[in-house]
Amino acid sequence: MCGAPAFPDREGVIEVKQLTKRYGRARAVDDLSFTVQPGHVTGFLGPNGAGKSTTMRLILGLDTPTSGEALVNGRRYATLGRPLHEVGALLDANALHPTRSAYNHLLWMARSNGIDPVRVAEVLEQVGLAGVARKKAGGFSLGMKQRLGIAAALLGDPGVLLFDEPVNGLDPDGVRWIRDLMRSLAAEGRTVLLSSHLMSEMALTADRIVIVGRGRLIVETSVKDLTERYDSLESAYLALTAGSVEYGAAR
Amino acid sequence: MNVLAAEWLKIRSIRSNHLILAISLGAILLAVAVAMSAIAMYDSAPASMRAGARIAELEEVVLIVPQLAMGIMGVLAITSEYATGLIRTSFALVPGRRPVLAAKSVVVGGLGLVVGPVVVFATYAVSWWMLESRYPVAGFADRLPTLVTSSLTVAVYALLGLGLGAVLRSAAGAIAILVGLVYVIPMIVGNLPEPWSERLGSVMLGALPREITGEDLTSSVYGALLSPFAAAVALVLYAAVPLGSGLLLIRGRDV
Numbered sequence: 001m002c003g004a005p006a007f008p009d010r011e012g013v014i015e016v017k018q019l020t021k022r023y024g025r026a027r028a029v030d031d032l033s034f035t036v037q038p039g040h041v042t043g044f045l046g047p048n049g050a051g052k053s054t055t056m057r058l059i060l061g062l063d064t065p066t067s068g069e070a071l072v073n074g075r076r077y078a079t080l081g082r083p084l085h086e087v088g089a090l091l092d093a094n095a096l097h098p099t100r101s102a103y104n105h106l107l108w109m110a111r112s113n114g115i116d117p118v119r120v121a122e123v124l125e126q127v128g129l130a131g132v133a134r135k136k137a138g139g140f141s142l143g144m145k146q147r148l149g150i151a152a153a154l155l156g157d158p159g160v161l162l163f164d165e166p167v168n169g170l171d172p173d174g175v176r177w178i179r180d181l182m183r184s185l186a187a188e189g190r191t192v193l194l195s196s197h198l199m200s201e202m203a204l205t206a207d208r209i210v211i212v213g214r215g216r217l218i219v220e221t222s223v224k225d226l227t228e229r230y231d232s233l234e235s236a237y238l239a240l241t242a243g244s245v246e247y248g249a250a251r
Numbered sequence: 252m253n254v255l256a257a258e259w260l261k262i263r264s265i266r267s268n269h270l271i272l273a274i275s276l277g278a279i280l281l282a283v284a285v286a287m288s289a290i291a292m293y294d295s296a297p298a299s300m301r302a303g304a305r306i307a308e309l310e311e312v313v314l315i316v317p318q319l320a321m322g323i324m325g326v327l328a329i330t331s332e333y334a335t336g337l338i339r340t341s342f343a344l345v346p347g348r349r350p351v352l353a354a355k356s357v358v359v360g361g362l363g364l365v366v367g368p369v370v371v372f373a374t375y376a377v378s379w380w381m382l383e384s385r386y387p388v389a390g391f392a393d394r395l396p397t398l399v400t401s402s403l404t405v406a407v408y409a410l411l412g413l414g415l416g417a418v419l420r421s422a423a424g425a426i427a428i429l430v431g432l433v434y435v436i437p438m439i440v441g442n443l444p445e446p447w448s449e450r451l452g453s454v455m456l457g458a459l460p461r462e463i464t465g466e467d468l469t470s471s472v473y474g475a476l477l478s479p480f481a482a483a484v485a486l487v488l489y490a491a492v493p494l495g496s497g498l499l500l501i502r503g504r505d506v
C-alpha cells in the first residue's frame with residue numbers, strides 16, 4: 001500500500017514553513033519555520049503559551065493554518081492514507097473515554113488504520129501497561145495515561161513521532177523511562193519531536209533544540225552549541241526567552 | 252471498512268451504550284406494565300362500560316423511549332469525543348474526517364434499525380396477546396405498514412441525534428433540541444390556531460409514519476396533510492439535513 005516513499009530524501013523530515021495561526025487577533029504561531037531531522041530527539045521548547053501545542057496541531061492537520069504549511073515526509077499530513085503507519089503523536093494524555101479499557105482504546109485505533117491487533121498487546125507490554133490492559137482508562141493516574149498515549153503513538157511503528165509535554169505527571173522513574181525511550185526511538189533512526197516548557201528535561205534527552213516564544217522562532221540549534229555558548233542550558237533558555245514569557249495579566 | 256470496524260468497537264466498548272440499549276428494549280416491559288394496568292382497569296369497570304373500552308396503541312405510547320434513548324446515543328457518539336478531546340485522535344487517524352462521521356452513522360443508524368423493529372413488533376405482540384380479549388386491537392395485517400414506518404423512526408432519531416451532535420459539538424445543546432423535537436414543539440404546534448396547527452402538525456416527526464402509510468390520523472394530535480411520498484421524504488430529511496450539515500462542517504473546523 002505504501003510502496004516507495006514519494007520523497008525519499010524527505011523521509012522522516014518534518015518541515016514547518018512560515019507557519020502562522022491566528023485565533024481572532026492573537027497570533028498563536030507567527031511565521032514559524034524550522035526543520036526536524038530523523039535520527040535525533042529534537043526538543044521543542046518554549047514558555048507556556050509559546051505556541052508549541054498549536055504547532056503540533058497544525059502539523060497533524062487538526063487546525064488549519066492561517067498561512068504557511070507543515071510537511072511530514074514531504075507531504076501535508078492530511079494527504080496521508082493511514083497516518084498511524086507514518087506519524088505517531090501524543091497530544092493530550094487525558095483524551096480518553098473514561099469507561100473504555102486501555103486495550104479497547106488501542107484496539108479501535110489499530111482497527112481504523114488497519115494495524116494487526118497483535119500490535120496492541122505489544123505496545124501495552126512495551127509501555128508497561130500489559131497488567132492493566134482490561135482496566136478502564138479513566139481510572140488511570142496521569143502517568144499511566146501518558147504511557148497509554150505513548151503506546152498509541154507507537155502503534156503503527158511510525159518513523160515520525162510527536163510528543164507534547166509527555167513528562168507531565170510522571171514520577172522520576174517515569175521521567176527516566178521516557179528519556180530512555182525517546183533516545184532509543186531516535187537511535188533506531190526515527191524522528192522524535194518532544195515539546196516541553198522546561199529546559200531541564202531537554203538537557204539529557206535532546207540533541208537538537210528548537211526554542212519558540214510568542215509563536216516565533218527564537219533559535220534552532222544543537223544542544224552542544226548552546227552548552228558551548230552559555231554557562232548552562234538553563235541560563236541559555238532564560239536568556240533566550242527573556243522577552244517571550246507571558247507574565248500573568250501583563251500579556 | 253477499517254473506519255467502520257473502529258467506530259463499531261468504539262460504540263460497543265462504552266458501558267453507557269449498553270445501558271442505552273437496555274433502556275430502549277425496556278420499552279417492551281413498559282408496554283407490559285401499561286397493558287397490565289389497562290387489564291386491571293377493564294376488569295374493575297362496570298360491565299356497561301366495558302363494551303366501549305378503548306386504548307391507545309401501545310407502540311405509540313412506548314416508542315418515545317427508544318426514540319429518545321437512541322437519539323441520545325447518536326448525540327453522545329460524537330459529542331463525547333469533543334468533550335474528552337478524543338476527537339483529535341479520531342481526526343488525526345482519519346484526516347479526511349468525513350469517513351468517521353459516515354461510519355458512526357452506519358453504526359448508530361444500524362443499531363436504530365435493529366432496536367426500532369424489535370421494540371415495535373414486540374410491543375404489538377404484547378398488545379395482541381394481553382389486550383385483544385378486552386380491547387379492540389387492530390389486526391396485524393392492517394397495522395403492519397405503520398408498524399414498519401414507526402419502527403424506522405428510531406433509526407431516524409439516532410441519526411438526527413448524531414447529526415445534531417456533529418453540528419453543535421456539545422451534548423447539552425444537541426439533547427435539548429432532540430427533546431424539543433420529540434416533546435415540546437409538537438405540544439406547541441398542537442396548540443396553535445388553525446390552519447397552522449394542522450399544517451405544522453403534518454411535518455412533525457411523529458406524524459410521518461402514519462402519513463406514509465395513509466393510516467387514519469383523525470384521532471391524533473398531528474396533522475395529515477402530506478402525501479405518502481412527501482411524508483417519506485420528510486422522514487429522510489429529518490436525518491439527512493443535520494447529518495449532511497455535520498458532514499459539510501466537520502472538514503474545515505479546527506479541533
Ligand SMILES: Nc1ncnc2c1ncn2[C@@H]1O[C@H](COP(=O)(O)OP(=O)(O)O)[C@@H](O)[C@H]1O
Binds near residue numbers: 049052
Ligand atoms: N483554540 C484556540 N483558540 C484561541 N486561542 C488559542 C487556541 N489554542 C491556543 N490558543 C492560544 O495560542 C497561544 C499558544 O498556545 P499553545 O499552542 O497551547 O502554547 P504552548 O503549547 O506552547 O503552551 C496561547 O496564547 C493560547 O491561549
Ligand SMILES: [Mg+2]
Binds near residue numbers: 052053054164165
Ligand atoms: Mg502546550
